[in-house]
Amino acid sequence: MKLRKNYTCPLELVHDMIKGKWKTIIIFQLRNGKCSFSELYHSIAGITQKMLLEQLRELKHFGLIDKKTYDGYPLKVEYFLTGQGEKMLSAIKIMQEIGIDYMVEHCMTEILDEKGICY
Amino acid sequence: MKLRKNYTCPLELVHDMIKGKWKTIIIFQLRNGKCSFSELYHSIAGITQKMLLEQLRELKHFGLIDKKTYDGYPLKVEYFLTGQGEKMLSAIKIMQEIGIDYMVEHCMTEILDEKGICY
DNA sequence: CCGTATCCGATCCGATACTG
DNA sequence: CAGTATCGGATCGGATACGG
Numbered sequence: 001m002k003l004r005k006n007y008t009c010p011l012e013l014v015h016d017m018i019k020g021k022w023k024t025i026i027i028f029q030l031r032n033g034k035c036s037f038s039e040l041y042h043s044i045a046g047i048t049q050k051m052l053l054e055q056l057r058e059l060k061h062f063g064l065i066d067k068k069t070y071d072g073y074p075l076k077v078e079y080f081l082t083g084q085g086e087k088m089l090s091a092i093k094i095m096q097e098i099g100i101d102y103m104v105e106h107c108m109t110e111i112l113d114e115k116g117i118c119y
Numbered sequence: 120m121k122l123r124k125n126y127t128c129p130l131e132l133v134h135d136m137i138k139g140k141w142k143t144i145i146i147f148q149l150r151n152g153k154c155s156f157s158e159l160y161h162s163i164a165g166i167t168q169k170m171l172l173e174q175l176r177e178l179k180h181f182g183l184i185d186k187k188t189y190d191g192y193p194l195k196v197e198y199f200l201t202g203q204g205e206k207m208l209s210a211i212k213i214m215q216e217i218g219i220d221y222m223v224e225h226c227m228t229e230i231l232d233e234k235g236i237c238y
Numbered sequence: 239c240c241g242t243a244t245c246c247g248a249t250c251c252g253a254t255a256c257t258g
Numbered sequence: 259c260a261g262t263a264t265c266g267g268a269t270c271g272g273a274t275a276c277g278g
Contacts, residue, residue, distance in 0.1 A: 007222070007227060007230070008164055008165065008230055008237075009144065009164070009218075009230070009237050009238045010214075010215050010217075010218025010219045010221075010222060010231075010237065010238070011143045011144050011147060011211070011214060011215055011218055011238060012140070012144070012218075013218045013221060013222065013227075014143070014214040014215070014217055014218040014221075015140055015143060017217070017218075017221075018214075019138075019250095020250070020251085021131070021134055021250085021251075022251095024130045024133070024134060025128065025130050025131070028130060036259080036260090037259070037260055037261085038259060038260080041260095045127055045128075046127065046252095048251080048252060048253075048254095049260085049261080049262095050251085050252080050253090050254095050261095050262085050263090051250095051251065051252075053260085053261060053262080054251090062221070063221070069260095073259085074259045074260085075258090075259050075260050075261090076259075076260090077259080077260065077261095084217055084220065084221070087213065087216070087217055087220075088213075088214070088217055090213055091210040091211075091213035091214050091217075092130070092210075094206065094207075094209055094210035094213075095129075095130060095133040095137075095207070095210050096129050096130055096133070097206070098129075098133055098136070098203055098206055098207055098210075099126075099128075099129025099130055099131075099132045099133040099136075100129045101203065101206075102129075102132060102133075102136075102181070102182070102203070103126070103129060103132065108126060108132075111126070111127055111128070112129075118127075118128050118129065119128045119129070119130060138270095139270070139271080140270085140271075141271095155239085155240090156239075156240055156241085157239065157240080165272095167271080167272060167273075167274095168240085168241080168242095169241095169242085169243090169271085169272080169273090169274095170270095170271065170272080172240085172241060172242080173271090188240095192239085193239045193240085194239050194240050194241090194278085195239080195240090196239085196240065196241095239278105240277105240278085241276105241277080241278080242275100242276075242277070242278095243274100243275085243276075243277095244273105244274090244275090244276105245272105245273090245274090246271100246272095246273095247270105247271095247272090248269105248270080248271085248272100249268100249269080249270070249271095250267105250268080250269070250270080251266105251267095251268085251269095252265105252266095252267090252268100253264105253265090253266095254263100254264090254265090255262105255263085255264090256261105256262075256263075256264105257260100257261080257262070257263100258259105258260085258261085258262100
C-alpha cells in the first residue's frame with residue numbers, strides 16, 4: 001500500500017480507506033464489538049484468509065480498526081472499530097439500507113433474513 | 120457491466136453501485152442539483168471524459184442518478200440525483216467528514232478551502 | 239457539447255500452499 | 259489460531275483519437 005499519497009480531495013482518501021470488495025463488509029461485521037480473526041473469517045461468506053488479512057491491515061493503517069494481541073497458545077487476537085471506524089459504520093449502515101431497498105425493489109430478497117437483513 | 124449478478128449481501132451490491140475512484144465524487148458534485156456533462160467534467164479534477172461517461176452510465180444503471188436530454192444544438196443534458204442517490208449522498212457526506220478528519224489529523228490540510236472543504 | 243472506441247499498464251482478488 | 263507467499267486471470271483506469 002502506498003503511504004502518504006498526495007490526495008486532492010477527502011473523498012479520494014476515503015475511497016482508499018474502504019475500497020475493494022470486502023472492507024465495508026468487515027466493518028459491518030465488527031458493529032457489535034470485537035471479533036477474532038476466525039470469527040470474521042467464518043462470518044464473511046466467500047472471503048479468503050489472504051483477503052481478510054490484507055483488508056484488516058489496510059483498515060488498521062487508516063485507523064478505522066485496531067487490534068489487540070494476547071500472548072499464549074493458541075494465539076488470540078481481537079479486532080475492533082475505532083472512533084473513526086464507528087463513524088464509518090454509520091455511513092455503511094445507510095449503504096446497507098440502500099442495498100436492501102434495491103434488492104426489495106428488484107425482487108432479490110431471497111437472501112435476506114427474516115428481518116430483511118443479512119451480514 | 121454485468122447485470123443481475125447474484126449478490127449474497129446488500130453491501131456487496133452497494134459496493135458495485137459506488138465502486139471505483141470517481142463515483143462518490145460524482146454524487147457529491149451533484150449535491151446542489153442538476154449539472155451538465157461539462158459542468159461535471161470541469162469541476163472534477165483529473166477525471167477523463169471516458170471515466171466520467173462510464174461512471175455516469177453505471178450510476179444511472181443502479182438508479183442513483185438520472186438524466187434528462189434536451190433536443191437541439193448544441194446538445195444539452197442534465198444529470199441529477201434520484202431519491203436513492205440523495206440517500207447515498209447522506210452516507211457520502213459522512214465519508215467526506217471522515218476524510219477531512221483524517222487530513223486534519225495528518226496535516227494534509229493544504230488542499231482544503233477556507234471552510235475546510237473541497238469538492 | 240456529448241458520447242464512443244481502443245490500447246495497455248496497474249491493481250484487484252481468488253486459489254493454493256506454507257509457517258510460527 | 260493467526261499470518262505469509264506466489265501465481266495468474268479479471269478488472270480498473272489513464273491516454274488518446276474519433277464520431278454524432
